Amino acid sequence: MTTITEVKPPTSGGGSKARASTRGERAVEPLIFEKSVPGQRAVDLPPLDVPQAELPDELLGAPVELPEVGQHDVMVHYTHLSNRNFSVDGNFYPLGSCTMKHNPRINEWAAALPGFASLHPLQDDTQIQGALRLLYEVRCFLEEISGLDEVSLQPAAGAHGEYTALKIIRAYFKDHGQPQRHLVLAPDNAHGTNPASCAMCGCDVVQVKTVHGHTDLDDLRRIINEHGADNVAAFMITNPNTAGLFDSKIAEAADIMHDAGAKLYLDGANMNAILGKTRPGDFGADIMHFNTHKTFSTPHGCGGPGAGPIAVRNELAPYLPIPQVVMADDGSFSLDRDRPKTIGKVRSFVGQFGVLVRCWAYISACGPEGLRNIAEKSVLSANYLAVRLRRVYEMPFFDPEHGRFCAHEFVTVPKRLLDKGVSLNDIAKRMIDYDVHPPTMHWPVHDCLMVEPTETESKRTLDRFVAVMLQIAQEIENDPASLAQAPTDAVISRADEVAAARNPQLVWDR
Amino acid sequence: MDYTQITSEQQAAMLDAIGVEDIDDLFSALPEQIRFGELLDLPPARSELELQRELADMAAHNHGPHDMVCFMGGGAYDHFYPVLIDQLISRGEFLTAYTPYQAEASQGSLQAFFEFQTQIARLTALDIANASMYEGATAVAEAVLMAVNSSGKRRVLAASTLNPDYLAVLRTYLDELPLELIELPAVEGRVTADAVRRQMDDDTAAVVVQSPNIWGLIEDWNGCFGAAHEKDKTAAIAVFNPMACALLKKPGECGADIAAGEGQPLGVPLSFGGPYIGLFAATKDFVRRMPGRLIGRTIDADGRPAYCLTLQTREQHIRGAKATSNICTNQGLLALRATMYMTVLGKEGLRETAQQCYHKAHYLAGRIAELDGYGMKFDGPFFNEFCVTCPKDVTEIIEAAKRRRILAGIAPHGRRMGRIGEPNDLLIAVTEKRTKHEMDALVDVLQEVGE
Numbered sequence: 001m002t003t004i005t006e007v008k009p010p011t012s013g014g015g016s017k018a019r020a021s022t023r024g025e026r027a028v029e030p031l032i033f034e035k036s037v038p039g040q041r042a043v044d045l046p047p048l049d050v051p052q053a054e055l056p057d058e059l060l061g062a063p064v065e066l067p068e069v070g071q072h073d074v075m076v077h078y079t080h081l082s083n084r085n086f087s088v089d090g091n092f093y094p095l096g097s098c099t100m101k102h103n104p105r106i107n108e109w110a111a112a113l114p115g116f117a118s119l120h121p122l123q124d125d126t127q128i129q130g131a132l133r134l135l136y137e138v139r140c141f142l143e144e145i146s147g148l149d150e151v152s153l154q155p156a157a158g159a160h161g162e163y164t165a166l167k168i169i170r171a172y173f174k175d176h177g178q179p180q181r182h183l184v185l186a187p188d189n190a191h192g193t194n195p196a197s198c199a200m201c202g203c204d205v206v207q208v209k210t211v212h213g214h215t216d217l218d219d220l221r222r223i224i225n226e227h228g229a230d231n232v233a234a235f236m237i238t239n240p241n242t243a244g245l246f247d248s249k250i251a252e253a254a255d256i257m258h259d260a261g262a263k264l265y266l267d268g269a270n271m272n273a274i275l276g277k278t279r280p281g282d283f284g285a286d287i288m289h290f291n292t293h294k295t296f297s298t299p300h301g302c303g304g305p306g307a308g309p310i311a312v313r314n315e316l317a318p319y320l321p322i323p324q325v326v327m328a329d330d331g332s333f334s335l336d337r338d339r340p341k342t343i344g345k346v347r348s349f350v351g352q353f354g355v356l357v358r359c360w361a362y363i364s365a366c367g368p369e370g371l372r373n374i375a376e377k378s379v380l381s382a383n384y385l386a387v388r389l390r391r392v393y394e395m396p397f398f399d400p401e402h403g404r405f406c407a408h409e410f411v412t413v414p415k416r417l418l419d420k421g422v423s424l425n426d427i428a429k430r431m432i433d434y435d436v437h438p439p440t441m442h443w444p445v446h447d448c449l450m451v452e453p454t455e456t457e458s459k460r461t462l463d464r465f466v467a468v469m470l471q472i473a474q475e476i477e478n479d480p481a482s483l484a485q486a487p488t489d490a491v492i493s494r495a496d497e498v499a500a501a502r503n504p505q506l507v508w509d510r
Numbered sequence: 511m512d513y514t515q516i517t518s519e520q521q522a523a524m525l526d527a528i529g530v531e532d533i534d535d536l537f538s539a540l541p542e543q544i545r546f547g548e549l550l551d552l553p554p555a556r557s558e559l560e561l562q563r564e565l566a567d568m569a570a571h572n573h574g575p576h577d578m579v580c581f582m583g584g585g586a587y588d589h590f591y592p593v594l595i596d597q598l599i600s601r602g603e604f605l606t607a608y609t610p611y612q613a614e615a616s617q618g619s620l621q622a623f624f625e626f627q628t629q630i631a632r633l634t635a636l637d638i639a640n641a642s643m644y645e646g647a648t649a650v651a652e653a654v655l656m657a658v659n660s661s662g663k664r665r666v667l668a669a670s671t672l673n674p675d676y677l678a679v680l681r682t683y684l685d686e687l688p689l690e691l692i693e694l695p696a697v698e699g700r701v702t703a704d705a706v707r708r709q710m711d712d713d714t715a716a717v718v719v720q721s722p723n724i725w726g727l728i729e730d731w732n733g734c735f736g737a738a739h740e741k742d743k744t745a746a747i748a749v750f751n752p753m754a755c756a757l758l759k760k761p762g763e764c765g766a767d768i769a770a771g772e773g774q775p776l777g778v779p780l781s782f783g784g785p786y787i788g789l790f791a792a793t794k795d796f797v798r799r800m801p802g803r804l805i806g807r808t809i810d811a812d813g814r815p816a817y818c819l820t821l822q823t824r825e826q827h828i829r830g831a832k833a834t835s836n837i838c839t840n841q842g843l844l845a846l847r848a849t850m851y852m853t854v855l856g857k858e859g860l861r862e863t864a865q866q867c868y869h870k871a872h873y874l875a876g877r878i879a880e881l882d883g884y885g886m887k888f889d890g891p892f893f894n895e896f897c898v899t900c901p902k903d904v905t906e907i908i909e910a911a912k913r914r915r916i917l918a919g920i921a922p923h924g925r926r927m928g929r930i931g932e933p934n935d936l937l938i939a940v941t942e943k944r945t946k947h948e949m950d951a952l953v954d955v956l957q958e959v960g961e
C-alpha cells in the first residue's frame with residue numbers, strides 16, 4: 001500500500017484538462033452565437049407531408065435569432081465546453097453538504113430505457129404499471145430508510161421538499177385548530193434554503209444559537225418560552241448538522257418540540273452519514289426531506305435535476321400533495337388523487353420520474369448492507385482526512401482525543417494560514433491548480449472550508465488530497481503573495497465577480 | 511455493489527491513523543437508544559446484470575409513445591430530438607459537475623448557461639432570462655411571487671384557461687400568503703381584455719395569461735396585457751410554450767413583462783412528467799428580483815472573457831428569509847439539454863419544426879371536423895393542440911384507439927385535468943413527429959367509433 005505524500009506543482013502539467021500554460025495566452029472559447037454562419041444547419045427534418053394551413057399575419061412572430069451551426073461544429077463546441085469543467089468524473093470534488101459521490105452509469109441507462117423515458121405523464125394508470133411499481137418501490141425504500149410512515153416523491157429538489165413539508169405542517173395545524181403556529185425555529189448555521197422556504201410559506205423564522213457547532217437546547221427552550229409554545233410550528237434541523245457533527249441530543253430536541261406541541265423537521269441533506277445507522281423516525285423527526293442527488297447518487301448535472309422526496313409520520317400523511325402512488329390489494333398500482341386534506345399540487349404531473357428511476361437503481365444495487373457501508377465509509381474517509389490535516393488546518397469542531405469525531409464531512413477554519421495574509425479564496429483557487437474542486441466555503445461559519453470526500457473515493461485520492469492541502473500550506477509559508485495569482489493553471493485566471501454584479505450582462509447582445 | 515473502494519486493509523490503516531479501533535467508534539455521538547441495530551428491511555443488493563434484467567422488465571410493463579402513436583399534450587409534448595443531444599449531454603464533465611460556484615473550474619457549464627439565457631431571452635423577446643426553474647408550474651408561481659414582491663400589490667388575476675396544474679400550483683403557492691387570486695372567466699375558450707379590465711384595480715400585481723392555453727388556443731396577449739398596463743406597476747405575465755414562440759408572436763412582442771413556461775418541448779424526453787425545466791424571462795427592470803441562478807459575463811484577471819454566477823445576493827444562501835426564492839438546485843442538465851437542442855435545431859430548424867406542428871395539427875383538425883358527429887369545440891386560432899367534441903363519451907374513444915396502438919389525446923373532463931371540459935371533449939396535440947399516415951389512422955378510429 002503506497003501513500004501519496006508529494007504532489008508535483010501544477011506548472012509541470014498533469015491533470016486531464018487541455019490547458020495553455022502561460023497566463024494571458026489561454027484559449028478563449030467563442031460563444032455559439034459567434035460561430036453562427038447564416039444558412040448552416042446541424043439537422044434536417046422530413047418534408048412536410050400535409051398541405052400547408054393558412055397562418056394569419058397577425059399571429060406570426062419574428063424569427064428567433066438562434067445560432068446557425070453545422071453538426072460537426074456543434075459537437076466541437078460542446079466538447080470544448082465540457083473540457084472547461086471540473087466534475088466528479090474528472091476531479092476530486094469534496095464540496096461539503098453536496099455529497100459528490102460517484103454516479104453509476106447503469107442508472108443513466110435505466111432512466112433512458114424507452115419504456116421509461118418516453119412515457120407521457122397523463123397516460124392511464126393501466127398502461128404504466130411498470131413505472132408506477134418503480135415509484136411505489138422507491139416510496140417504500142425511503143419509508144424504510146427514514147423510519148417514517150409515508151413518503152411523497154413529488155418535490156423537485158431539497159428546497160422544494162422543505163417548502164412542501166412546511167406547507168404540510170401548516171395545514172396540519174390549521175386543521176387542528178392552531179393556525180397561529182407560524183414560527184419556525186432553525187439553528188444559526190442552517191442552510192439558506194431553510195429560512196427561505198419558511199418565508200415562502202408565510203412562516204417567520206427564529207434563529208437558535210449554536211455552540212461548538214451544536215444547537216444550544218437551552219436557547220431552544222428559551223425561544224419557545226419567549227414566543228409562546230402555542231406559536232411554534234416546527235424546528236428545522238439538519239442531522240448530522242451543518243458543522244459536520246452528529247447531534248447527540250437530537251432526541252432531546254425532539255422531546256422539547258413535542259412538549260411544545262410542535263414538529264421536528266429534519267433537513268435530510270446529510271443522510272449519507274447515517275444510512276442504516278440511525279433513522280430520523282427513530283430519533284424523533286416528524287417530517288423530513290431527502291436529496292436524491294446527494295444521498296442516492298442521482299447526478300448533479302451542473303446544478304440539477306435532483307429530487308427532494310419527503311417522508312412524514314401518519315398524522316401528517318393526509319396533507320401530502322397529490323397525486324400519491326399507491327398499491328391496491330390486487331397488487332396493481334395507481335395514482336391516488338382522493339385526498340381531501342391534501343395541500344394540493346406543488347408541481348405539475350408526478351415528480352422527477354427520471355431521477356427516481358436512478359434512485360431505485362442505486363438503492364437496489366447497494367442493498368441494506370451496502371447502504372450501511374456507505375455511511376461508514378463516508379464517515380471513515382472524512383475523519384481520516386480531518387486527522388491528517390488538522391495540525392495545519394484548524395478544525396473548530398473536531399477533537400478526536402476527546403471522542404469528538406466528525407460525521408461525513410468536516411469544517412476547517414485555517415486561521416494560522418489566513419493570518420499569513422492569504423484569503424480563503426486564495427486557498428480555494430489554488431486548489432483548482434491541483435485539479436481539486438474547492439470545498440464549500442464560508443458556511444456554516446465565516447472563513448471556513450467544508451470538506452466532504454464521500455465514500456466512493458479511493459484511499460489514493462484521499463492521500464493525494466492531503467498532500468495537495470499540505471503543499472498549499474507550504475506555499476503559503478514560503479510566498480503567501482503568490483496565491484493571489486491562483487489559479488494559474490485553469491482555463492481562465494480569476495473571474496472578476498464584483499464587476500459581473502456591478503454591471504450585470506446576462507445575455508449576449510450582439 | 512455499493513461503489514465504495516476502500517479495502518478492509520485500508521480501513522484498518524485509516525482507523526489506526528484516526529486512533530480508533532472500530533468503525534463504530536466514529537459513530538459514538540449517536541446515543542445507543544437511537545442507533546439502528548438491525549439491517550434495513552430492503553431487498554438484497556443485486557449485481558448490475560440482475561438490475562438490468564429487472565429494470566428492463568419493469569420498463570417493458572409500460573406502453574407509451576415508444577410503442578404507440580402519441581397525440582397527447584396538455585403541457586408535455588412528444589417532439590423529435592436528435593441523437594446528438596443524448597450523446598453530448600451524457601458527457602461526465604456535464605453530468606457529474608454541480609452548481610458552478612467556482613467559476614474557474616466551471617467555465618464550461620457557465621458559458622453554456624449564458625448561451626441558454628441568451629437563447630431564452632431571444633425566444634421570449636425579453637431582456638433577460640435565468641438559468642432554469644424546476645418546471646413550468648413552479649416557474650409560473652415564482653413569476654407571480656416576483657410580480658407581487660416587486661410591486662407590493664396583492665391581487666393576482668390568472669386566466670382560467672391556464673393549464674389546470676399551473677393553476678393548482680399557483681393556488682398552493684399563494685394560499686398561505688396575504689394575497690388574493692382571481693380567476694378570469696373565458697368566453698369561447700379564451701379570456702378577454704374586457705375580463706381583465708373588469709377585474710383590474712390599483713392593487714393588482716399581475717395578470718397571468720397562457721398562450722397557447724389549455725385548449726391549445728392562442729390568446730389575445732396584446733389585448734390582455736394592454737389592459738393590465740392601464741394600471742401602474744401591474745406585471746403582465748405570459749405563460750408560454752417555447753415551440754410556439756419559434757413561430758408565433760412572443761411574449762415580449764405582445765407587451766409581457768415576465769414570461770414563464772415549461773421547457774419540455776425543447777428536446778426534453780417526456781419521461782413520465784420529469785425531470786423537465788422551468789423557463790423564466792423578464793424585462794431588465796426585474797434583474798435584481800429574479801429567482802434562481804443567473805450567469806453573467808465578466809472578465810478574468812487577464813482581461814479575457816469569463817463567466818460566473820452573479821447577483822447572488824438575491825439568493826437564499828446569502829439572503830436567507832429575504833431571498834427572492836428558496837430555489838437552490840435547479841434543472842442544470844435540462845438547461846444544457848435545451849440549449850443544445852436550440853443550437854442543433856438552429857434558427858431555421860426550430861422554426862421549421864414549429865411550422866410543421868402548426869400545419870399538421872391543422873390538417874388533422876380539418877379532417878376530424880369533417881367527420882359526422884365531430885366538431886371543433888372552439889373557433890379560435892390554435893397552434894399544435896386543439897379540442898374536438900365527440901359523438902360519445904371520450905373514454906370509449908380513447909380505449910378504442912389504444913387497441914390500435916394510438917394515444918388519441920387527453921380527456922379534459924378527467925380527474926387528472928381537473929374536470930375542466932365536457933365528457934365528450936377530446937384534446938389532441940400534434941407534433942412534427944406525426945405523419946399523415948398516423949393522423950389518418952386516428953381519423954379512421956374516430957370515424958369507426960363515432961358511428
Ligand SMILES: Cc1ncc(COP(=O)(O)O)c(C=O)c1O
Nearest residue numbers: 097157158159191193269838839
Ligand atoms: C443542508 C442543506 N439543506 C438544503 C439544501 C437544499 O437542497 P437543494 O439544493 O436540493 O434544493 C442543501 C443543498 O444544497 C443543503 O446542503
